[in-house]
Amino acid sequence: MKINNRIIVLRILLITVSIFAAGAPGADAIPSSTENLSPFGIGSSAARSRDLTKWIPQMADIGITVMRAPGGTGWGNTDRPAWDKLDEKIAYLAEKNFTTGGMFYSYRVKGGGFPMDELPGWSAYVKGMVGHCKGKIKYWEVWNEPPNGTHNAPASDYAKLVIAAYDAAKAADPDCLVGIAAKSVDVNYLDQAIAAGAKGHFDYITLHPYETLGSVMSHAGTESMYMSTVPTIRKMLAARDPAKANAPVWFTEIGFDSKRGAEKQAKALIEAYTMGIAQGVTVINWFEGMDGDSGPMGLIDNAGKPRPAYTAMAEMIKLLGPHPTYLGWVMLNEKDYAFMFQGVKGTAMVCWAPKGTTDKFEFGEPTQMIDPLSGKLSKADSVVLTESPIFIDGVPNKLVSIAKANRPKPYPWDGDFTGAKSVSVSMGEKNIEKGLHTKSADSVAADVVAYGGSARAGTIPGGNVFMVDPNFLSYTATPIEIDIVCRRNPKNDPATLKLEYESTTGFKKAEPFEIPDTAEWHTARWKITDSQFVSMYGFNFRLDSGKYFVKSVTVTKVSD
Numbered sequence: 001m002k003i004n005n006r007i008i009v010l011r012i013l014l015i016t017v018s019i020f021a022a023g024a025p026g027a028d029a030i031p032s033s034t035e036n037l038s039p040f041g042i043g044s045s046a047a048r049s050r051d052l053t054k055w056i057p058q059m060a061d062i063g064i065t066v067m068r069a070p071g072g073t074g075w076g077n078t079d080r081p082a083w084d085k086l087d088e089k090i091a092y093l094a095e096k097n098f099t100t101g102g103m104f105y106s107y108r109v110k111g112g113g114f115p116m117d118e119l120p121g122w123s124a125y126v127k128g129m130v131g132h133c134k135g136k137i138k139y140w141e142v143w144n145e146p147p148n149g150t151h152n153a154p155a156s157d158y159a160k161l162v163i164a165a166y167d168a169a170k171a172a173d174p175d176c177l178v179g180i181a182a183k184s185v186d187v188n189y190l191d192q193a194i195a196a197g198a199k200g201h202f203d204y205i206t207l208h209p210y211e212t213l214g215s216v217m218s219h220a221g222t223e224s225m226y227m228s229t230v231p232t233i234r235k236m237l238a239a240r241d242p243a244k245a246n247a248p249v250w251f252t253e254i255g256f257d258s259k260r261g262a263e264k265q266a267k268a269l270i271e272a273y274t275m276g277i278a279q280g281v282t283v284i285n286w287f288e289g290m291d292g293d294s295g296p297m298g299l300i301d302n303a304g305k306p307r308p309a310y311t312a313m314a315e316m317i318k319l320l321g322p323h324p325t326y327l328g329w330v331m332l333n334e335k336d337y338a339f340m341f342q343g344v345k346g347t348a349m350v351c352w353a354p355k356g357t358t359d360k361f362e363f364g365e366p367t368q369m370i371d372p373l374s375g376k377l378s379k380a381d382s383v384v385l386t387e388s389p390i391f392i393d394g395v396p397n398k399l400v401s402i403a404k405a406n407r408p409k410p411y412p413w414d415g416d417f418t419g420a421k422s423v424s425v426s427m428g429e430k431n432i433e434k435g436l437h438t439k440s441a442d443s444v445a446a447d448v449v450a451y452g453g454s455a456r457a458g459t460i461p462g463g464n465v466f467m468v469d470p471n472f473l474s475y476t477a478t479p480i481e482i483d484i485v486c487r488r489n490p491k492n493d494p495a496t497l498k499l500e501y502e503s504t505t506g507f508k509k510a511e512p513f514e515i516p517d518t519a520e521w522h523t524a525r526w527k528i529t530d531s532q533f534v535s536m537y538g539f540n541f542r543l544d545s546g547k548y549f550v551k552s553v554t555v556t557k558v559s560d
Contacts, residue, residue, distance in 0.1 A: 037099060038322040039277050040313065041066040042299075043253050043285040045292030052092055055290035058300055060096045062314035063322055067093060068252055068285040073102035073137075075115070075125045083132060090136050101139035102129065104165050113151045114161055122161070123168040130172035138176055140169055141206055141252065145183035155192035162193065166201035177203040179250065185209045185229055187236050187475065187534035188506055194240040202244065204282070205233055208253040215467070215538035217256065217268050220355040221437045223275065223337070224413045225535045228470030230279040231410075232534055235475040248282040255287035258296040258307055263388070266308035266373055270389045273316060274350045278326050278339050286313070312372040319348050319370065319391050328407030330399055332361045336385050337413075340395060340403035347400050349392040353385040360384050368393045410471045417472040422556040425466070435469040436555060439539065464543040468533055468555055477504055477532050479558050482541065484524045485551040488515050495548040497524050501541035504532045515548055527558065 042064050048055060049071030056067070070093060072086035093100050104126055109115045115122045130140065142165045143149070146158050166178045180202035182189045190205065209229060215222040230249050237245045254276075256268035269286060276284045286309075291298040299310040325342040330349075332338050336359050338351035353359045362382045369378050370391040383390065395403075410418065415435065417423055423435030431438065473480070488495045497513040513524035533540040543550075 041285040048292035126168040156196035159196035328403030
């Protein structure tokens with residue numbers, strides 16, 4: 001549920017179309033059992049799963065046919081009255097032409113957490129639940145956002161839980177599919193669980209990339225982090241469990257709070273599905289359909305009133321159809337983002353300009369455009385692009401050819417850093433980012449420069465959080481050096497740089513660097529041999545705030 005640690009009792013998941021991963025080798029092959037399901041899914045909070053009749057009809061009206069959670073599949077809900085309630089919900093969803101799944105989750109253990117002392121009972125619960133739902137629920141997810149709700153249990157405990165669940169579920173229904181899970185984009189946790197014994201005991205991967213989508217909505221140049229999720233998972237699986245290298249990857253929860261702006265929520269939805277489908281995500285369950293116990297996250301509010309995100313979802317499904325085929329990408333004017341799909345009537349494109357910019361693109365022929373927030377149609381031979389996406393229905397052939405040729409290539413958001421030796425960012429009135437980004441970027445740069453516009457203050461939120469271009473480095477534990485050119489503030493107050501980075505064992509703190517007692521610039525240097533950048537929370541390393549200034553940051557690949 002969202003990104004906190006609260007236990008969510010009733011969650012589930014399902015699956016969708018073929019995988020078409022941008023730049024992910026071998027990602028076209030997926031189990032045939034997933035071919036007839038749509039990527040346009042919906043999720044529900046525990047509160048809204050109690051009465052589906054209040055909001056499911058509105059989801060069905062716009063073409064959504066998959067749902068994550070009917071509620072009632074957690075351990076402790078296996079008494080007769082619970083069966084009746086679960087069966088009623090499954091029957092109702094079937095009547096509305098929805099496919100749903102189930103989630104193995106424990107809320108019977110005293111104090112919460114994994115039932116490590118009750119694994120035989122856990123296995124009996126899984127076997128009984130799957131047996132009861134055989135023919136009605138095919139897709140089963142093990143836990144919700146581990147290690148959330150586990151008292152920070154190690155990944156090795158989760159591996160034991162997954163093994164017990166997988167074996168029991170397959171014994172009850174050999175045709176069912178079992179998903180392994182992690183919070184946010186915690187690929188390291190999955191990596192550790194598979195290495196600890198979960199290898200071969202899952203059929204698909206589930207993630208909840210709330211933070212990554214939030215970064216895309218707030219910080220320029222971070223789209224590549226979202227787009228790299230599936231390719232990074234593919235790298236991990238190829239290394240840890242090659243037989244599962246092409247296992248489907250699902251975003252069983254993703255969403256955006258409408259309190260940050262109803263139109264911005266709609267924009268987030270469009271980009272989440274556009275870039276999700278493009279990178280090969282098999283199902284994306286938007287959280288949620290109707291406002292529940294997590295605040296105003298819904299496509300419709302508490303009173304059932306549709307938000308702009310509801311209209312955007314409707315227009316997207318109408319344009320692309322329930323089973324869109326990703327064709328490739330184009331950089332319009334060599335800087336604007338565009339993704340091509342085989343739509344209902346023909347080729348369709350979703351495009352927008354980089355954050356904070358506008359641009360005009362000439363199609364060279366009359367082309368139909370759709371405003372996703374209103375459904376309004378217009379026709380012209382050019383389009384003004386902003387950071388709010390627009391739909392194109394019927395794309396000129398020359399653009400289609402370019403998109404198809406680009407499809408196997410990683411998307412170069414701000415350059416291709418695949419073979420680069422280093423990436424860097426230089427601070428100033430205008431940041432110069434070469435494959436390395438800071439959160440807040442240019443939006444605050446002008447307000448925090450110092451020493452003649454050549455540095456950023458370490459006390460500014462966001463300016464000390466860094467994201468490496470994933471084409472430069474992701475997952476692979478390559479030895480690197482991080483160099484930070486820094487100095488104390490003008491008062492010469494004592495200052496320390498404290499670096500924390502994604503490692504093979506999760507976030508790890510490096511030895512602090514005491515900035516010398518002088519007004520000169522100094523280079524803080526860390527050689528790191530266990531980095532494992534997977535962008536779990538939408539960034540790779542960060543510095544504590546402090547009384548210092550940073551002039552530049554460089555990440556370099558080095559030899560052992």
